[in-house]
Amino acid sequence: MKMIVLALAAGVATLATPTQAAMVRAQDPGSVVAALKGGGYPATLGVDKVGDPMVTSVVGGTTFKILFYNCTNHKDCATVQFHSGYDFDHALPLETINEWNRGQRFGRAYLDKENDPILEMDVDLDDGGVAPLLFIDNVEFWSSILGNYEKHIGFRK
16 A cells, blocks of 8 residues: 555656756757747747847737847857847837836836837746746736837837
């Protein structure tokens, strides 16, 4: 009887602990792609201008990038950043960006060198990563932030 209880306890412990392979980790860009696709989002794996991994996806009609940071030799990355940039034909006032940053806890905004608005959100995927559902929760949160930001800067009504 004792052996059956130990075997059941071991089986339950295995079910309760997600395996490393199932986690979304910056060290494995394919896991980011798989999580996005599993959540119903398109995802394409590529590289950025410095050779680090980069995933391109779409939420709410807006294309965004997932950039990988803290990489060693363009792999074994630790963190990712959700990034969306906008090309305006007019200068956006810095006060519009400052107003966003003052009122929002998540989604850091700034103006790039051409004074076009940028929105970014960091996600730490180091030390074992996160479960796919938690990653998708971050994507959905990003989608909400992105929609609010686009309204704030006048990109969408």
